[in-house]
Amino acid sequence: MPDIVTAAMIVIGDEILSGRTKDKNIGHLADMMTAIGIDLKEVRVVPDEEDEIAAAVNALRARYTYVFTTGGIGPTHDDITADSVSKAFGVPCEYDAKALTLLAASYEKRGIEFNDARKRMARMPRGAEHIDNPVSVAPGFRIGNVHVMAGVPSIFQAMLDNVMPTLKTGTKLLSATVQCPFGEGRIGEPLAAIQKAHPDTIIGSYPKYADGSFWTELVVRARSAEALEAARAEVEAMVAGLVAEG
């Protein structure tokens, strides 16, 4: 039996919902999870509001193996992720001694005052463990199955690189793509028949459109190489048959 490991993501930030910033983290997390056999099952983008963030954390941590959040862990008043996650877990949000030491040393080295705003970045739910930040020192954290990371893409990616080796991975969903020079309307019926005959695969059909014409990418996914190949061969034969028909 394949081993199924699931994940959800929470993107925290008014700036994404207002359109001001275009998210780049969803696609990156999706790629990374797929690469290691974890199924990303849901993403929520929520505003900078404590109750909204806490509700999303609680809804998703109960359903999925892992939850990953991005955004809201900086030193300003609108950075409320640590408070919100603490609230979700029902634990106090407090200054973490190790994080204070780490940040104090870093600011001292750079000759920068370790003021109250900067100290905010050491706050995390009681019992949380650090996620190292090789880019700008201030750590993310993990509590339970929830991983809290930065929203700035380069920092998020660096933190995620540190998280990845700690995750339990599942049986990887293998995939094969068949290019189809026709729109979906031409292939809908035979493709549905192939999907029905191969219930151990997931066959997706992704329409592409440009300059007035449609084409389609057909993607077969399966957790075993044999199942993948059997369905892929049928999809390829179907497309070849249609091409021969003209």
Next chain:
Amino acid sequence: MPDIVTAAMIVIGDEILSGRTKDKNIGHLADMMTAIGIDLKEVRVVPDEEDEIAAAVNALRARYTYVFTTGGIGPTHDDITADSVSKAFGVPCEYDAKALTLLAASYEKRGIEFNDARKRMARMPRGAEHIDNPVSVAPGFRIGNVHVMAGVPSIFQAMLDNVMPTLKTGTKLLSATVQCPFGEGRIGEPLAAIQKAHPDTIIGSYPKYADGSFWTELVVRARSAEALEAARAEVEAMVAGLVAEG
């Protein structure tokens, strides 16, 4: 009193969650909503699973003025948005006579067989109204406050253009940006004080990072020009003061 109109979005598709396709529709909807004074409050990305889609539709249509969905309305077996939305509303999903006529005429004109797969695109919840598709004919639909549109960005954008004039708009959230050459740690405390003194504004701080240094974009948002200007002037003065300090 400002008039508040809210919206949520549901992005439907395994291809986004697997990372295969990078979403381009969230940012576009966010920009369009902001432009007409509708607050996008939440986005969910959900897989091609009927129960998941129906649950998201029901959770969000009850909370927000409008819900917008993208994806899953094509002719293939994995296009299950019409069924899922029908299930959410508790109405049958059936062939729409007007959509059948429209599609039949379009395919006849192009000399293409109007087969069963293509007919699937005429299915919608009983009582739904069309959203015109000027790009590729097959309509989206609206039922209650839920607007169902295509996932292909060019088609989604064209459908949304048709939906926009039908929406009730709110008092637009005005915004002003102040560039700050310092990282957030330097401005966290004075910025929090300005936010506290101006509760009728939303002040966001967006850290930017590249080549080893941080800078910050400070964005003031408010529904009245006077409130906006008062807070913006204080933020600008704060940044100027820090620059003078060096």
